[in-house]
Amino acid sequence: MGPGYTKLVQGLPASVPFVGPEAQERARGRAFVARIGANESVFGPSPKARAAMQHGAADIWMYGDPESHKLRSALAYHHEIASENIVVGEGIDALLGYLVRLVVEPGDKVITSAGAYPTFNYHVTGFGGDLVCLPYRADAEDAVALVKMAAQVNAKLIYLANPDNPMGSWHAQAVVSEMIALVPAGCLLVLDEAYVEFAPEGTAPPLDIGNERVIRMRTFSKAYGMAGARVGYAIGARDLIRAFDKIRNHFGMCRMSQVGALAALADQPYLRSVIGQVAQARRTIGQIAAANGLVALPSATNFVAIDCGRDSSFAAEVLHGLIARDIFVRMPFVAPQNRCIRVSAGTMRDLDAFGAALPGALDDARQK
Amino acid sequence: MGPGYTKLVQGLPASVPFVGPEAQERARGRAFVARIGANESVFGPSPKARAAMQHGAADIWMYGDPESHKLRSALAYHHEIASENIVVGEGIDALLGYLVRLVVEPGDKVITSAGAYPTFNYHVTGFGGDLVCLPYRADAEDAVALVKMAAQVNAKLIYLANPDNPMGSWHAQAVVSEMIALVPAGCLLVLDEAYVEFAPEGTAPPLDIGNERVIRMRTFSKAYGMAGARVGYAIGARDLIRAFDKIRNHFGMCRMSQVGALAALADQPYLRSVIGQVAQARRTIGQIAAANGLVALPSATNFVAIDCGRDSSFAAEVLHGLIARDIFVRMPFVAPQNRCIRVSAGTMRDLDAFGAALPGALDDARQK
Numbered sequence: 001m002g003p004g005y006t007k008l009v010q011g012l013p014a015s016v017p018f019v020g021p022e023a024q025e026r027a028r029g030r031a032f033v034a035r036i037g038a039n040e041s042v043f044g045p046s047p048k049a050r051a052a053m054q055h056g057a058a059d060i061w062m063y064g065d066p067e068s069h070k071l072r073s074a075l076a077y078h079h080e081i082a083s084e085n086i087v088v089g090e091g092i093d094a095l096l097g098y099l100v101r102l103v104v105e106p107g108d109k110v111i112t113s114a115g116a117y118p119t120f121n122y123h124v125t126g127f128g129g130d131l132v133c134l135p136y137r138a139d140a141e142d143a144v145a146l147v148k149m150a151a152q153v154n155a156k157l158i159y160l161a162n163p164d165n166p167m168g169s170w171h172a173q174a175v176v177s178e179m180i181a182l183v184p185a186g187c188l189l190v191l192d193e194a195y196v197e198f199a200p201e202g203t204a205p206p207l208d209i210g211n212e213r214v215i216r217m218r219t220f221s222k223a224y225g226m227a228g229a230r231v232g233y234a235i236g237a238r239d240l241i242r243a244f245d246k247i248r249n250h251f252g253m254c255r256m257s258q259v260g261a262l263a264a265l266a267d268q269p270y271l272r273s274v275i276g277q278v279a280q281a282r283r284t285i286g287q288i289a290a291a292n293g294l295v296a297l298p299s300a301t302n303f304v305a306i307d308c309g310r311d312s313s314f315a316a317e318v319l320h321g322l323i324a325r326d327i328f329v330r331m332p333f334v335a336p337q338n339r340c341i342r343v344s345a346g347t348m349r350d351l352d353a354f355g356a357a358l359p360g361a362l363d364d365a366r367q368k
Numbered sequence: 369m370g371p372g373y374t375k376l377v378q379g380l381p382a383s384v385p386f387v388g389p390e391a392q393e394r395a396r397g398r399a400f401v402a403r404i405g406a407n408e409s410v411f412g413p414s415p416k417a418r419a420a421m422q423h424g425a426a427d428i429w430m431y432g433d434p435e436s437h438k439l440r441s442a443l444a445y446h447h448e449i450a451s452e453n454i455v456v457g458e459g460i461d462a463l464l465g466y467l468v469r470l471v472v473e474p475g476d477k478v479i480t481s482a483g484a485y486p487t488f489n490y491h492v493t494g495f496g497g498d499l500v501c502l503p504y505r506a507d508a509e510d511a512v513a514l515v516k517m518a519a520q521v522n523a524k525l526i527y528l529a530n531p532d533n534p535m536g537s538w539h540a541q542a543v544v545s546e547m548i549a550l551v552p553a554g555c556l557l558v559l560d561e562a563y564v565e566f567a568p569e570g571t572a573p574p575l576d577i578g579n580e581r582v583i584r585m586r587t588f589s590k591a592y593g594m595a596g597a598r599v600g601y602a603i604g605a606r607d608l609i610r611a612f613d614k615i616r617n618h619f620g621m622c623r624m625s626q627v628g629a630l631a632a633l634a635d636q637p638y639l640r641s642v643i644g645q646v647a648q649a650r651r652t653i654g655q656i657a658a659a660n661g662l663v664a665l666p667s668a669t670n671f672v673a674i675d676c677g678r679d680s681s682f683a684a685e686v687l688h689g690l691i692a693r694d695i696f697v698r699m700p701f702v703a704p705q706n707r708c709i710r711v712s713a714g715t716m717r718d719l720d721a722f723g724a725a726l727p728g729a730l731d732d733a734r735q736k
Contacts (some may be wrong), residue, residue, distance in 0.1 A: 002580045003471050003554065003556035004471055004524055007473070008469075009470050016435070018552060020433050031414070040429050041429050043429070044426070044428070044429040045428055049427065050428070052423040053421075054421075060412070061593045061595060062596050063589075063596055065388050065390040065604065067388065069390060090458060090617065091617075091619065091620065101372070103371045103372055104374065108372075126614070147639065186371065225428070227429060227430060228427060228429065229623070229624070230619075239370055242382065246382060247377070249459075249462050250461075251386070251461055252458050256594030256597070258627075292628060311527075320508065
């Protein structure tokens with residue numbers, strides 16, 4: 001007989017949000033040739049960030065500063081807000097978990113889109129929340145419908161990723177601002193801007209840390225190329241940010257990651273060069289798709305959803321064909337988005353490998 | 369108006385378990401000369417671990433393996449158990465948080481000792497648990513009393529650190545084994561062995577992964593010298609370990625930390641050299657205490673509690689005197705342990721600075 005798990009835990013599925021590429025490699029017994037499935041940045045972090053982490057390895061005997069003071073100060077300067085409006089955490093994933101824990105009791109309603117970020121759903125379910133999922137509209141999260149539904153069911157949280165993962169679509173600032181204006185009292189909009197650095201100028205509404213109904217999530221995992229370092233941050237009203245201190249893992253930050261993020265933030269020219277390389281990679285993915293008779297969806301992220309032109313079974317066959325050809329890619333989970341596969345921006349070499357593998361994967365899929 | 373926090377969160381204090389030394393330095397406007405207050409390992413990690421992390425910085429664009437497969441395999445080999453009996457997490461702190469979340473519902477009883485590890489209490493309170501704290505006996509956690517109390521109040525969890533923090537005391541294997549045998553059904557003993565590598569051979573009972581009533585916590589933060597990397601692990605029955613997958617932050621591990629821990633584990637000769645250096649530092653701390661007319665308590669850890677010979681106010685004055693002299697140390701929170709200050713094993717230079725500062729700190733305290 002084991003311990004007395006909580007009723008909530010007893011009811012939770014054993015399923016996990018994502019299987020890592022390493023697990024797939026172990027199951028296959030073979031490494032991938034191109035790792036372009038997890039929206040990681042193949043272009044890596046700034047060389048200065050890498051050097052800072054390498055230098056920081058000598059200090060690893062010390063716990064990281066639980067307040068991430070230097071990093072928060074630098075972020076505050078960068079965003080022209082105060083440190084007290086920023087909380088740093090072990091990636092957006094951890095911050096989403098803390099946030100859900102702060103506000104969601106069993107039975108509380110939470111609004112998201114069917115097929116949006118599964119790790120958010122994982123946390124909501126994990127704390128007993130009741131997810132209300134609205135369909136995508138034209139491959140985008142239906143921003144205003146989400147907030148209207150929140151008012152209707154008295155929701156605690158609304159999730160919107162802008163730009164969106166897995167489709168790469170995005171809303172212009174005006175749409176998000178309209179949405180923000182409609183957030184009902186007692187409800188909080190989680191604006192996940194993990195990919196915002198890749199989006200056209202003006203996609204993100206101005207930061208308004210006086211608004212207690214919005215929290216913005218940012219990360220060093222995507223444009224800054226440090227997914228493995230686990231550094232995310234949230235921007236919000238002072239009292240909301242302070243509430244994280246009641247529950248977060250204060251000593252949870254890796255010290256090397258803290259110094260790495262600080263150096264990465266300071267190297268904005270490098271960030272801009274990555275954004276340029278990613279834009280080029282998106283164009284290349286679009287060309288590969290077109291050369292194979294497929295349509296690449298517009299993207300404001302570091303990945304491209306490619307419409308495989310048929311149903312989800314077909315897209316899944318294409319995906320499996322690519323994986324069999326040592327190309328790690330993923331696909332959306334929910335219809336109608338799952339007619340697509342999702343390809344992360346890769347190096348020229350990654351995309352050459354993808355371009356070489358796609359025709360065979362498509363042929364195989366068509367013959368199933 | 370902010371978001372609708374849960375009832376539980378509304379009732380939580382804003383206090384945090386520990387203030388970091390960096391925050392103290394900022395408040396003082398001056399750096400510490402000796403950082404010997406947080407039981408970090410001034411001797412650092414194995415040079416091989418440091419090299420592995422430095423090398424790993426190049427791979428930081430990739431998420432860490434969410435299963436920490438290589439590290440768990442190496443730990444399984446090291447401990448002669450199966451990987452499925454090990455879960456890796458962002459330090460013991462995170463694992464304690466996950467564990468509490470798995471089993472503690474509001475009002476559930478949890479047994480610990482008055483003045484034992486505050487971060488465990490933080491998690492218990494954070495999930496609405498009801499702490500029952502028993503007094504230390506002869507500066508040690510009262511192992512058998514804890515487990516008897518658990519039976520009496522139908523507790524979900526019992527916490528025992530062996531060796532103990534903050535006193536450095538330890539129980540021989542036979543005592544812990546007796547305790548384990550008495551854990552009631554439906555209850556789980558959390559055996560925090562963060563410092564066990566420093567303890568005399570035979571302090572830890574043999575691992576028994578068939579026993580569903582015990583979970584063991586280990587870390588790379590102490591003897592392995594990697595506090596800033598945030599790598600801890602728990603050893604337990606397969607079903608219990610699997611339950612962590614329902615709620616943990618699967619992608620929470622820093623990739624550099626994973627490779628660092630793997631290399632640190634492989635370098636057991638270095639670990640032994642650190643254990644030797646720590647033993648020497650404990651002796652030096654004992655000599656400094658004796659030279660100042662104070663008694664150093666026996667310790668099986670990388671720190672020493674020094675009995676200042678009077679009450680907690682006096683010890684606090686000594687502590688403040690040391691901090692004013694740029695020596696970062698801490699002290700126990702609860703009587704009668706708080707008649708002591710707690711000094712971590714330092715380098716010769718750290719302990720020279722401590723030895724130079726202590727007489728003045730004592731003089732000042734005596735004159736208050």
